[in-house]
Amino acid sequence: HDEMWIIVLIYMVGVFLILTASLNHEYFGGYVGLFFIILGVLGGLVLYALYSIQRSHDLITDIEFQNALFSSAVKKNYDFTIFLSKDGSICYADPGFKRLFPDVSLSNDHALEDFMASCRFDLHTKERMLDAILSNQHEYFLINLPQADGVEIPFHISLDTLSRPVGYFIVKGRKFIEDRNADNDFAESGFNESLHDILNTHFIPLLDQMPTGLYVATSDGHMRYMNKMLMHWLGFESGDNIANNFSFYDLIFHQNGKQASYEDLVPFNMPMMFRCKNGHLIKINISQTVDTDSKGNVRAVMGMVTKIG
Known part of the structure; x- marks a missing residue:
């Protein structure tokens, strides 16, 4: 005033x-x-x-x-966060980024190029990141980040568009957790008894032998389970911990390329696209069912996946 x-x-x-x-x-x-x-x-x-x-x-x-x-701060398990402008400059970097990338100067006009060089992005990965920035799209990358002692640590890096301010992106990275554990206790995740039984370790070997893909995600979009067939289609290995590394929104896209959102946590049966580990999209058909509580709130979704073509 x-x-x-x-x-x-x-x-x-x-x-x-x-x-x-x-x-x-x-x-x-x-x-x-x-x-x-x-x-x-x-x-x-x-x-x-x-x-x-x-x-x-x-x-x-x-x-x-x-x-x-x-x-972003309320989201756990991220090792670094930066805000990136569409012109390639880094507007903000948290202490985790400065610790992991000490050679990247934030005041440098070529900060994005320096960041990609530090991550050892190959030409294809660089093109994916630049295309995502130019087209304002979500993207993620799996890289082996070299450390000071020479050891390479697998990292999951995600790029998301900020709705406001326009023209900026948030880039977050976390260690790619391996050692997939099929014995997780799913009871505390809001699943009802039937879904908990389905994901019981006695059923997982049977589900892994299915000729079709199967996934289960929680109400917040976290992938809690993929059977071996779906993981094979997407190029994942048995040691990749899907539950801790990916979400429903990271992997599923509409036919027009639009990223899946909370609105897609509903029953449907239609062609969609799944993003593979290498970033490529494959056409699939998903028949998805939803588990809700007595008030109609979504507790989990389960999808049957068949490959198209």
Whole structure:
């Protein structure tokens, strides 16, 4: 409110100066002098308006970055987070990023190129990341990140578009967890008794022999199980811990390339696309069922997958 009244006051002063000069134009060199006075006052008002707009835009951008940062902070298991501009500059990097990538200078105009070089992205992976930035799409990458001691650690890196501010992305990375554990206790994840029985270790060997794919995801989109056939189609190995590394939204896309969302946690039977471990998309048909509680809230989804073509 204070800012608004300051702007109103400045504009009132400007109008007063113009009126005063108009009524006393003979003191300012006639109409020629009056013209330059009016031009100067209007120019000053326009410049101040542009300054106020830019300052407000910067303030809103800072607030939106803070909101995105706080939103990201509540998501666990990420080793680093950065905010990336569409021009390739890194606007923010958390301490985890600075620890893992000490050679990437945030003030460098080529920060994105330095980041991809530090990750040892091959040409295909670089093209995928740049295409995702240009087209404002979600993307993820599996890389082997070299450490200072020479050991390479598998990392899962995701790229997501920020809805606001426009033209910015959030890049998050976490260690790619291996040693897939089929003995997880699914009872605490909101599954009802029947789904818990299906995912009991006594049934998993049978499900892994099915000629069709099968997945189970929780209400928040986390993939809790994939059978061996689906993992084979997607190029995953038996040691890849799907439950800790991927979500429903990472892997499933509509035929038009649109990423799956919370709205897709519903029963459906239609062609979709699954993203493979190497980033390629394959056409599949999903017949998905939903488990709900007594109030109709989604607790889990289970999909039967058949390959197309």
